[in-house]
Amino acid sequence: MQSTTDSLDFVTIEGLLAYGEQFARRPAIDGVSAPPAPASSNDRAARARQAMASIKDFVARARAGFPRADAYRSARQAVIDDACAGDPLVFFAAWNRLLAEGALHPLMRAPIGSVLKPTQRRPVAIVPRAQLTPQLADGRIVLDLGDDRFWLLPRELSGRTLLFTMRHGISRVESKTHRVGRRLANQLDVERGVPRADVVGAALARMVGVVGQQLDFLHLSNYLEPRGFLHFISRSPNTRQLFERVRAALARDPLPPTEAVYAPALESSDFGWITGVEKTVEVQELAAAFGVEVSTAKRLIKDPLYCYPGGNSFFDLYVDVIDGLHQLGAAHAGQAACLYTHSSTLRALMIYLDARPFHEAFTEFSDYKESQDNVVLLTFEKGHLSGYSTAVGLSERERASRDSWMAVERVRKDRVTLKPRQIKRIVALVSGGDFAGAGAALKELRVQAYRFGLEVHFVRHGFLGLANNWIEPVTEEDTRGMSSHASSPIGSSRFEDFKDELVQRAAVGHLAPFLEDAALVVLGGDGSFRGARAIYEGFGVQVVGIPGTIDNNLEGTISLGYHSAMALADQSIESLKATSAAMGSVFFVEVMGAGSGHLALACAYQARAEGLLVNEHPDPDAYIDEVILGTLKRTLGVPNKSHLFVVAERTPHRHHREGGVHGLVDYVAGAIGGWAQRHAKPGQYPLTLATKATILGHTLRGAPPTPEDKAIAQHLAYETVHRLVERPEDVVGCMMAYRERGAIDAIPLHAVSPKQFDWDLFARMHGTELRNGPP
Numbered sequence: 001m002q003s004t005t006d007s008l009d010f011v012t013i014e015g016l017l018a019y020g021e022q023f024a025r026r027p028a029i030d031g032v033s034a035p036p037a038p039a040s041s042n043d044r045a046a047r048a049r050q051a052m053a054s055i056k057d058f059v060a061r062a063r064a065g066f067p068r069a070d071a072y073r074s075a076r077q078a079v080i081d082d083a084c085a086g087d088p089l090v091f092f093a094a095w096n097r098l099l100a101e102g103a104l105h106p107l108m109r110a111p112i113g114s115v116l117k118p119t120q121r122r123p124v125a126i127v128p129r130a131q132l133t134p135q136l137a138d139g140r141i142v143l144d145l146g147d148d149r150f151w152l153l154p155r156e157l158s159g160r161t162l163l164f165t166m167r168h169g170i171s172r173v174e175s176k177t178h179r180v181g182r183r184l185a186n187q188l189d190v191e192r193g194v195p196r197a198d199v200v201g202a203a204l205a206r207m208v209g210v211v212g213q214q215l216d217f218l219h220l221s222n223y224l225e226p227r228g229f230l231h232f233i234s235r236s237p238n239t240r241q242l243f244e245r246v247r248a249a250l251a252r253d254p255l256p257p258t259e260a261v262y263a264p265a266l267e268s269s270d271f272g273w274i275t276g277v278e279k280t281v282e283v284q285e286l287a288a289a290f291g292v293e294v295s296t297a298k299r300l301i302k303d304p305l306y307c308y309p310g311g312n313s314f315f316d317l318y319v320d321v322i323d324g325l326h327q328l329g330a331a332h333a334g335q336a337a338c339l340y341t342h343s344s345t346l347r348a349l350m351i352y353l354d355a356r357p358f359h360e361a362f363t364e365f366s367d368y369k370e371s372q373d374n375v376v377l378l379t380f381e382k383g384h385l386s387g388y389s390t391a392v393g394l395s396e397r398e399r400a401s402r403d404s405w406m407a408v409e410r411v412r413k414d415r416v417t418l419k420p421r422q423i424k425r426i427v428a429l430v431s432g433g434d435f436a437g438a439g440a441a442l443k444e445l446r447v448q449a450y451r452f453g454l455e456v457h458f459v460r461h462g463f464l465g466l467a468n469n470w471i472e473p474v475t476e477e478d479t480r481g482m483s484s485h486a487s488s489p490i491g492s493s494r495f496e497d498f499k500d501e502l503v504q505r506a507a508v509g510h511l512a513p514f515l516e517d518a519a520l521v522v523l524g525g526d527g528s529f530r531g532a533r534a535i536y537e538g539f540g541v542q543v544v545g546i547p548g549t550i551d552n553n554l555e556g557t558i559s560l561g562y563h564s565a566m567a568l569a570d571q572s573i574e575s576l577k578a579t580s581a582a583m584g585s586v587f588f589v590e591v592m593g594a595g596s597g598h599l600a601l602a603c604a605y606q607a608r609a610e611g612l613l614v615n616e617h618p619d620p621d622a623y624i625d626e627v628i629l630g631t632l633k634r635t636l637g638v639p640n641k642s643h644l645f646v647v648a649e650r651t652p653h654r655h656h657r658e659g660g661v662h663g664l665v666d667y668v669a670g671a672i673g674g675w676a677q678r679h680a681k682p683g684q685y686p687l688t689l690a691t692k693a694t695i696l697g698h699t700l701r702g703a704p705p706t707p708e709d710k711a712i713a714q715h716l717a718y719e720t721v722h723r724l725v726e727r728p729e730d731v732v733g734c735m736m737a738y739r740e741r742g743a744i745d746a747i748p749l750h751a752v753s754p755k756q757f758d759w760d761l762f763a764r765m766h767g768t769e770l771r772n773g774p775p
């Protein structure tokens with residue numbers, strides 16, 4: 001299997017210089033402010049070779065980390081100024097030759113200040129229309145995302161910045177066909193661009209509720225006031241033009257004159273001397289300089305680290321945009337701002353918001369087309385950017401995404417090398433947070449594999465074990481008693497280094513004896529499937545996923561471990577309810593699930609808890625004050641009444657920086673202490689009650705498997721082996737999804753998505769599911 005690094009062998013210093021010098025010498029295109037051409041020089045190639053050492057030092061420094069993006073930028077500039085004596089062509093040649101050697105790739109994982117992707121994100125509160133109850137919507141900002149989905153945010157913006165980021169539409173010089181970038185003063189195309197900008201404006205107006213229609217079904221008005229919006233543009237005139245169209249669309253009544261302010265973070269890529277050049281010409285010239293096919297030359301241009309002659313790379317732009325937007329967010333807390341920018345900026349944002357590492361997300365969004373008009377919605381809060389990308393002009397976008405799904409699916413099938421009845425061996429591992437049911441699945445994999453005469457190997461401790469070559473053959477004896485094993489009998493691991501392509505390569509090397517006629521079964525959650533997908537797509541390992549995570553957060557399937565975790569949680573919750581009822585105490589029970597509240601919701605619903613605080617909630621602080629304190633005010637002191645609240649781990653709130661149950665006890669106890677009903681009156685003595693928190697935490701992951709989990713595990717493993725033998729094309733590169741027995745489907749790994757929070761059940765639990773309240 002070839003990696004992208006191997007495939008850039010054709011890139012030579014001489015070829016790069018021939019190409020760069022040719023464009024640097026050309027007269028600048030109209031409307032382009034090209035960098036000055038450096039003086040002619042005979043020893044550029046030699047100087048470029050020398051400069052490579054300094055660039056390597058720069059990469060080594062980046063690996064150790066830059067505190068902020070400007071430190072990264074000035075270190076890069078220092079290489080141009082010092083090691084390249086200010087000659088951008090020397091830098092261009094040295095940099096891209098190192099890129100071809102694979103020496104720059106560590107940059108994509110370099111810890112550069114705020115640019116580093118967060119390891120955990122709070123899910124944004126997106127609620128389908130059918131589940132949008134007045135109680136959820138009332139008092140909140142409700143953004144209409146189209147497709148009957150709404151994004152909910154606290155109405156109170158203090159400490160939070162709301163950013164609507166959009167691109168300019170269609171301009172005279174189109175970025176579909178030309179390199180445009182920050183050096184070309186581009187205008188909207190009069191015939192197509194201006195109407196397009198109006199569509200973007202109308203979509204934004206609808207989203208923020210200016211049209212006043214979208215929330216009519218709730219009899220609510222929205223709370224955003226476009227008159228107070230800030231507006232930021234880049235230097236290119238088309239962003240100012242878009243601003244003017246959007247401002248007009250947002251105005252119900254004539255708006256007071258608003259000005260747009262220049263923000264450097266909104267600038268597009270710097271294409272240097274290639275600015276304004278047609279993309280076909282660009283790649284043909286590059287191919288000619290190296291004496292290779294156009295399709296080969298494209299590989300260089302498509303690399304995110306490829307630096308344009310006299311300009312920067314996509315990665316440099318990414319650093320500028322992400323850091324710049326963090327700064328913009330921090331500087332305008334409490335306000336909403338519209339950002340008018342370019343497609344490459346939006347692409348950078350989508351990559352940042354995606355959970356995958358930079359290089360994987362970059363590939364995912366490589367098909368991001370200029371014709372897709374996205375609005376990227378962002379919030380900046382407590383130093384973090386989070387958000388969501390939505391589309392305007394939906395039909396075109398839908399068509400594009402369907403086409404790209406089909407293309408990816410074709411690629412998945414093309415990568416299946418196993419033929420029916422060819423498989424000889426199965427290798428299995430468990431990855432990510434452990435879960436009950438893994439043992440039952442492993443045992444059934446072994447049993448079914450033996451029935452077909454296949455060998456079985458297990459890898460200890462997941463991808464970590466793969467990297468360490470902890471692969472062991474499995475006998476019948478080894479799997480005795482495994483089905484009822486709690487947790488994973490062969491271990492599991494979190495192993496962040498597996499995101500590194502070089503580590504994947506080494507790990508796959510250990511699978512070499514298995515590559516021809518074996519499949520790797522990965523039991524785990526969404527992260528594990530990202531790892532599985534990476535080695536399937538990158539190295540051709542024939543993988544199949546079996547879903548296992550107590551979070552149960554994968555769409556289209558029940559995940560192993562969820563039922564067992566719930567059963568174990570239930571025992572503790574019922575004990576706590578009993579003692580709460582006996583003593584009148586207030587209990588908070590924290591269950592796992594920092595990234596998703598499905599387990600917490602299921603536990604709370606079946607235990608008839610008084611309330612549930614989850615990460616998905618649009619406004620946890622309001623929930624604590626209104627629902628938790630509101631309920632207690634009504635029920636405290638009622639004889640034999642229990643007061644139990646389920647809280648999902650790390651749900652953020654203002655009472656403690658770690659969120660979850662931390663800080664809740666003191667806050668709630670303090671509030672209760674102030675209520676008059678809690679104080680003794682002559683002849684009346686209220687129950688003395690305690691307010692306590694219990695963290696169930698990892699006990700749930702090590703739960704003994706319930707019969708249901710064991711049975712699901714066996715069904716999934718049975719189907720995995722049978723289909724790998726009979727119909728590998730249908731399951732390789734897929735996750736086996738369990739709905740019920742007889743309904744096990746294979747979902748391609750590229751299509752695995754997060755499960756939507758069940759707001760309907762949430763509403764039912766609170767008795768708020770009836771839209772207009774009880775009859």
Ligand SMILES: Nc1ncnc2c1ncn2[C@@H]1O[C@H](COP(=O)(O)OP(=O)(O)O)[C@@H](O)[C@H]1O
Pocket residue numbers: 356357360431432433463464493494495496497498499500524525526527528529530531532534548549
């Ligand atoms: N993008 C990725 N590329 C390669 N490996 C990944 C990726 N994401 C996660 N992994 C691997 O999968 C492991 C488990 O992922 P994690 O998110 O911790 O758990 P889960 O699979 O339960 O969601 C990680 O520790 C890492 O080894």
Ligand SMILES: O=P(O)(O)OC[C@H]1O[C@](O)(COP(=O)(O)O)[C@@H](O)[C@@H]1O
Pocket residue numbers: 432433434494525526527548549550551592593594595649698701
């Ligand atoms: O044990 P860790 O590594 O702190 O992980 C905690 C996370 O693991 C889980 O228990 C399971 O999550 P995964 O399925 O993603 O591994 C989450 O509920 C929790 O947020």
